[in-house]
Every structure is written in structure tokens, then in C-alpha cells.
Amino acid sequence: MAVKEEAIQVAPPVPKKRSKFAKQQERLAYMLVAPTLLLILVVAAWPLYQAVALSFTDERLGRPGQGEFVGLENYKALLWQVRERSDGSVRIGDSDFYEAVTNTVLLTLVSVALELVLGLGIALVINSKFKGRGLMRTAVLVPWAIPTVVSAQMWSWMYNDVFGVFNDMLQRVGIISDNIAWLANPTTALMAVTLMEVWKTTPFMALLILAGLQVIPGDVYEAADIDGASKIQQFLAITLPLLRPAILVALIFRTMDALRIFDAIKVMTNGGSGTEVMSTYAHRNLFDFQKLGYGNAVSVVIFLIIAVFVVIYLTSFRVSED
Amino acid sequence: MSKEMKKNLQNVAFYLVIAVIIFYLLFPFYWAVVSSLKTQAQLFDITYLPTELYLDAYRVVFQNDNFILGLRNSIIVSFSVTIVSLIIGSFAAYALGRLPFRGKNTILYLVLVMTMFPLIAVVGSLFTFIRNPCIVVGANCPALSLFNTRTALVITYLVFALPFTTYVLTNFFRSLPAELEQAALVDGATPFQTFYKVLLPLTMPALVTTGMLTFIAAWNEFLFAMTFTLDFQSRTVQPAIAFFQGASEREIPWNNIMAASVVVTIPLILLVLIFQRRIVDGLTAGAVKG
Numbered sequence: 001m002a003v004k005e006e007a008i009q010v011a012p013p014v015p016k017k018r019s020k021f022a023k024q025q026e027r028l029a030y031m032l033v034a035p036t037l038l039l040i041l042v043v044a045a046w047p048l049y050q051a052v053a054l055s056f057t058d059e060r061l062g063r064p065g066q067g068e069f070v071g072l073e074n075y076k077a078l079l080w081q082v083r084e085r086s087d088g089s090v091r092i093g094d095s096d097f098y099e100a101v102t103n104t105v106l107l108t109l110v111s112v113a114l115e116l117v118l119g120l121g122i123a124l125v126i127n128s129k130f131k132g133r134g135l136m137r138t139a140v141l142v143p144w145a146i147p148t149v150v151s152a153q154m155w156s157w158m159y160n161d162v163f164g165v166f167n168d169m170l171q172r173v174g175i176i177s178d179n180i181a182w183l184a185n186p187t188t189a190l191m192a193v194t195l196m197e198v199w200k201t202t203p204f205m206a207l208l209i210l211a212g213l214q215v216i217p218g219d220v221y222e223a224a225d226i227d228g229a230s231k232i233q234q235f236l237a238i239t240l241p242l243l244r245p246a247i248l249v250a251l252i253f254r255t256m257d258a259l260r261i262f263d264a265i266k267v268m269t270n271g272g273s274g275t276e277v278m279s280t281y282a283h284r285n286l287f288d289f290q291k292l293g294y295g296n297a298v299s300v301v302i303f304l305i306i307a308v309f310v311v312i313y314l315t316s317f318r319v320s321e322d
Numbered sequence: 323m324s325k326e327m328k329k330n331l332q333n334v335a336f337y338l339v340i341a342v343i344i345f346y347l348l349f350p351f352y353w354a355v356v357s358s359l360k361t362q363a364q365l366f367d368i369t370y371l372p373t374e375l376y377l378d379a380y381r382v383v384f385q386n387d388n389f390i391l392g393l394r395n396s397i398i399v400s401f402s403v404t405i406v407s408l409i410i411g412s413f414a415a416y417a418l419g420r421l422p423f424r425g426k427n428t429i430l431y432l433v434l435v436m437t438m439f440p441l442i443a444v445v446g447s448l449f450t451f452i453r454n455p456c457i458v459v460g461a462n463c464p465a466l467s468l469f470n471t472r473t474a475l476v477i478t479y480l481v482f483a484l485p486f487t488t489y490v491l492t493n494f495f496r497s498l499p500a501e502l503e504q505a506a507l508v509d510g511a512t513p514f515q516t517f518y519k520v521l522l523p524l525t526m527p528a529l530v531t532t533g534m535l536t537f538i539a540a541w542n543e544f545l546f547a548m549t550f551t552l553d554f555q556s557r558t559v560q561p562a563i564a565f566f567q568g569a570s571e572r573e574i575p576w577n578n579i580m581a582a583s584v585v586v587t588i589p590l591i592l593l594v595l596i597f598q599r600r601i602v603d604g605l606t607a608g609a610v611k612g
Contacts, residue, residue, distance in 0.1 A: 022422070024512075024513060025421050025422065025423070025513050026421070026422070026423040026424070028417070028421065028513045028514060029417035029421040029422075029423035029426075030417075030423065032413040032414055032416055032417040032421075033413070033414045033417045033418070033429060035410045035413065035414070036410055036411060036413070036414035036433075036484060036488055037414075037429070039410065039480055039484055040432070040433075040436060040484065040485070042458060043448070043477065043478060043480050043481045043484075044436060044439060044444065044481050046447075046451070046458055047444035047447040047448045047451065048443065048444055048447070050447035050450065050451070050457075051443060051444055051446060051447040054446065054447060054450075061449075064450065064453065064454065064464075065462075121343075122343055125339065125340060125343065130336065130337075130340070132340070135344070136340060136343070136344065137598065138595060138598060139343075139344050139347045139348055140347060141594045141595075141598065141601070141602075142347055142348060142351055142591060142594075143347055143350070143351075144594075145538075145587070145590045145591050145593075145594040146351065146587050146590070146591075147541065147542040147544075147560060147586065147587065147590070148542060148544065149542070149544050149560045149561075149563055149564050150560075150563060150583040150586055150587055151350070152564075153563060153564070153566075153579055153580075153583055154350050154351070154353070154354045154580070154583060155350060157353075157354070157357060157576050157579070157580065158350060158353060160576070162366075163365055163366050163368065163576075165353055165368060168368045199346070199347075199350065203347075207602055211602075256438055260440050260441075260442060262442060262544070262545050263544045263545065266544070266548075266564070267544075267564045278442075279440075279442040279545075282442050282445075282446075283442065283445065283545075283549070286445065286446040286449070287449075287549065292446055292450070295446050296446045296447065299442060299443045299444070299445070299446055299447075300443065302440060302442055302443055303440055303443035306438070306440045306443070309438075310435055310438050313438070314431070314434070314435070
């Protein structure tokens with residue numbers, strides 16, 4: 001933009017005409033932006049406002065407009081209400097919700113960490129020169145191209161307790177002796193879904209890191225070679241520091257994505273066997289339990305959690321305004 | 323160990339790593355294809371290479387009305403969302419990328435933030451809107467309910483499609499050289515003519531890439547699709563696959579599910595293979611430059 005404005009200023013000074021032109025440009029800009037803003041208002045801003053409004057009521061899905069204003073009751077029940085149980089133990093807030101939050105955080109941490117390691121490895125491999133590099137580049141896009149619902153079904157079938165290929169492979173190698181019901185067993189279900197998520201999203205991580213790798217100039221390495229630095233030294237001293245911005249962006253993006261996970265859980269376990277996450281819990285309250293008020297309180301809390309990450313992203317990487 | 327041997331060993335190790343990675347990336351899809359070519363009975367016998375090819379599962383899938391309707395709905399919905407967001411989004415993107423005006427940065431931030439918007443946060447309130455569209459202006463018109471229609475999906479998909487197209491296209495518009503417009507202006511073109519006749523044709527490749535990514539996102543959407551529709555008259559193919567039903571309650575027809583999965587995925591994989599470069603650029607452009 002800066003370039004253009006300079007150029008206009010260099011042009012022969014015809015002040016009156018230029019300001020008319022600038023006005024014309026500005027009016028056009030508003031006209032062009034208006035439809036997008038209007039649609040964002042209807043499909044995002046209003047719903048968000050409505051979600052907050054509903055979260056202060058006890059509205060039921062089946063009885064529109066009949067909810068009463070209950071103030072912070074939903075949030076209290078969800079987050080901080082202290083309830084004493086008959087056996088004397090004390091519960092704070094909605095323990096199902098807190099379990100969903102724990103599961104979500106666990107899934108996010110593990111999947112993002114695994115994706116980072118795998119994505120970095122794959123990106124480094126693709127970035128080196130070898131025969132069949134094109135094939136590798138293509139293969140990496142396959143998990144990304146497959147819809148999440150489809151991936152979830154494919155992996156559910158692989159995890160099948162009796163006829164699943166996963167059990168068969170592990171038995172052939174001798175790691176397990178009996179079939180395991182991966183998705184029905186509370187100790188393995190969350191991990192099983194996490195592994196599917198890792199497989200599905202590693203390509204995205206790898207591509208972002210690869211893009212970061214490709215902007216590192218080759219002569220940096222040539223210089224390091226001449227200085228006698230080993231490949232590992234080069235990786236630690238040159239590649240990783242220069243990759244930091246790309247890795248950070250990838251991490252934030254993936255973290256936000258993982259926190260929102262819904263499709264995979266819904267299809268693979270429907271939140272059963274200890275895999276309920278924040279999104280499935282919100283959806284269950286909204287539509288299965290028909291609690292529009294309470295469910296929206298859950299939704300708003302999820303929104304705020306995601307918003308924190310968006311703010312982190314925006315403050316560390318400002319939108320380039322040239 | 324001689325130097326040459328060491329190098330050979332390193333090479334072998336490297337290609338072994340590559341083989342492992344390729345296996346990891348491709349095996350699940352390979353297994354879906356293999357399973358889709360088996361009969362229900364053969365599924366119980368785990369063989370890693372297809373022995374005989376049975377197309378029965380595909381026949382079942384293509385004779386399943388729900389699946390066919392789902393495919394049709396997915397195509398209609400994804401196509402409509404893509405076209406609408408490309409047209410409206412490219413207008414906004416031209417203004418944001420090319421024209422000076424007050425409030426530009428605020429809008430740019432808004433659009434960027436919207437690309438990260440969590441759909442689950444608004445699924446409940448959008449449902450009240452779908453059921454009663456007039457609620458936006460505080461009125462009541464349940465008769466106009468969009469529940470269980472494709473229109474409901476097209477409208478709500480704009481939540482993610484429109485900010486995405488706007489943001490990516492803004493970046494593309496910005497990257498075009500300023501001289502183009504100046505030349506057009508010198509020739510006496512109005513700003514809109516400049517946009518329509520000079521910049522838009524140059525942006526065609528970007529429009530194709532962005533459109534494809536938007537199409538894929540809409541094609542893959544599941545949360546809204548399962549929530550705002552009820553039956554297969556308007557349901558897209560994702561819920562159709564998620565809730566695939568067999569002839570009997572007890573037996574899950576995994577070969578049919580895998581066949582349906584392959585059918586839905588093949589077009590996407592083809593698109594990705596053909597437009598590999600552009601997709602990768604489009605995917606990473608927003609994030610890396612940001």
C-alpha cells in the first residue's frame with residue numbers, strides 16, 4: 001500500500017481532483033465491504049450475542065421464547081457451585097463438564113506434541129533432496145484431504161475389537177496377546193481418538209513447517225559446512241531458531257483446532273468411554289438434553305477459552321499492514 | 323567401515339524412514355479400499371492384500387438412496403457456499419487489499435479473527451435462527467423455518483467460508499504490483515472498472531485455489547450438517563456416512579461404510595493431486611506470512 005500512496009503523491013498536484021478521487025475510492029471500498037460485514041453480522045455476531053443472552057436463561061429447546069432470566073445461575077452450576085453429596089464429599093461445579101475440559105486439554109497437549117515431532121520430521125525429510133520426493137509430498141496430503149468423518153470411520157474400523165487390523169498387527173508383532181476393544185475401553189479410548197487426530201492433522205503441521213524451512217537460505221548451511229559444524233549442530237543452531245516463528249504459528253493454529261474437536265469424538269465414541277470433550281458436551285446439553293440455556297453457557301465458556309488463544313496469536317503475529 | 327559403505331548404509335536407513343512415513347500416511351486409506359472390496363463375510367478374515375475384488379459394497383452404496391441424496395445435497399450446498407463467498411468475499415478483499423479507507427485495519431482484524439471462530443459456540447443460537455429466521459430482528463416467523471433445508475446449511479456455512487475467502491483473497495490482491503492499477507487509472511478507468519477488468523482476471527488462479535479450499539471445507543463440514551438437518555432430503559454426505567445403517571441393527575456393514583468413504587474421498591484426493599502446489603501455497607499463505 002505504501003508504494004502506491006507514494007506514487008500517487010509523486011503525480012502532478014491536482015489537489016481538488018485527487019481528494020474527489022480519494023472520496024470515490026473510499027465510497028467504493030465501503031460498498032464492497034458492506035455485504036461481507038452484513039453477513040458476518042447475521043451469521044456470527046448476532047448468534048454470539050444470542051448465545052450469551054440465552055446462557056442467562058433457562059430456555060428449553062422445545063419451548064422457544066418461554067425461558068426465564070436466571071442471571072448467572074447456569075454459569076454458577078457449571079463452574080463454581082459447591083454441592084455437598086450424601087457421603088460428605090464436596091463437588092465444585094459440573095463435574096461432567098470439568099471432566100470434558102480435562103479430556104480436551106489432555107487430547108490437545110498429547111496430539112499437538114506428537115504432531116509437532118512427526119510434522120517436523122516429515123518436513124525435514126521432504127525438504128531434503130532425494131528420489132521420490134514428489135511422491136512423498138503427495139502422500140502427505142492424503143490424510144489432510146480425507147474428511148474427518150470419513151477418517152474417523154476408517155480408524156473405527158481399524159480399531160474394531162474383533163476384526164480390526166490394529167489388533168491383528170499388534171498380535172503379529174507380539175505386543176499384545178488378546179484383542180483390545182480400543183474405543184470401548186476407558187483406558188485406551190481417548191488415546192485411540194488422539195492417534196487418529198494426530199494422523200489426520202500431521203500433514204497440516206508438516207506443510208506449515210516445510211514452508212518455514214523453504215525460506216531459510218541455503219548459503220547459511222554452506223557457511224556452517226565450511227566452519228565444520230555437524231548436521232546435528234546445524235539443526236540445533238540454525239534450523240530450529242529460524243523455524244521458531246513457523247513452528248509457533250503452527251502450534252497455535254493446531255491448539256485452537258484441537259480444543260474445538262467434535263467430529264472425531266462424535267463418530268468414534270459419541271463421547272462414551274471417558275472421551276467426552278467440551279464441544280460434544282455442549283452439543284449434548286443443547287440438543288440431546290434440550291437445555292438451550294445451560295448448553296449455551298457451555299458454548300460461551302468454550303468461546304472464551306478459544307478467544308484467549310486467538311488473542312495470543314494476534315499479539316504475537318500482528319496482521320501485516322505493509 | 324569404508325566411506326562408501328557408510329554412505330550406502332545411511333542411504334538405506336534414510337529410505338527406510340521414508341518407507342515407514344509413507345506406510346503411516348497411506349495405510350489407513352489403503353485399508354479402507356481393501357475392506358471396501360471385500361464381502362461382509364470376508365471382512366472377518368484379515369488379509370493384507372486383496373484376494374478377489376468384489377464390487378458388491380459399491381453396488382450397495384450406489385443403490386442406497388440416502389447416500390445418493392447425500393451426495394447430491396453435498397454438491398449443491400458446497401458449490402453454492404463456494405460461489406457466494408467467492409463473489410462477496412472478492413469484493414471485500416479488493417477493498418481491503420487495494421483501496422485506502424478508514425476502519426480498514428479493524429475490518430481486517432475482524433475477518434482474521436472470524437477465520438478462527440469456533441462453530442460450536444454458535445450452533446445453539448444459530449439453531450434458534452434457523453427455526454425462526456425473523457428472530458434476528460426480534461420478530462416471530464416460525465412459518466419461514468429453514469430447519470432441514472439446504473438453504474440453512476448454505477447460510478450457516480458462510481460463518482467459516484466467507485472470512486476464509488476474504489482473508490486469503492485479500493493477501494492475493496495485496497501481492498499484485500501497484501503499477502497495474504496506476505496504468506488503468508491513467509487510462510481513465512474508474513476504481514470499479516480497475517477491479518473488474520484489470521485485477522479480477524489476474525486473480526483467477528487465486529480464485530480457483532480459494533474456491534477449492536472453501537469447497538473442501540464445506541464438503542467436510544459435519545457439526546452444522548448433522549444439527550440443522552433431519553432427514554436425507556437435505557442431509558449432506560458426511561452425516562450420511564457417520565450414521566450409515568446396515569440391514570440389521572447388530573451388524574455394522576463395514577465394507578459398505580468403507581466403500582462410501584472411498585467414494586466421498588476419491589474426488590477430494592484427485593483435486594488435491596491435481597492442484598497440489600496451489601493448495602499448499604493457499605494453505606500456508608495465511609498462516610506463515612501472518
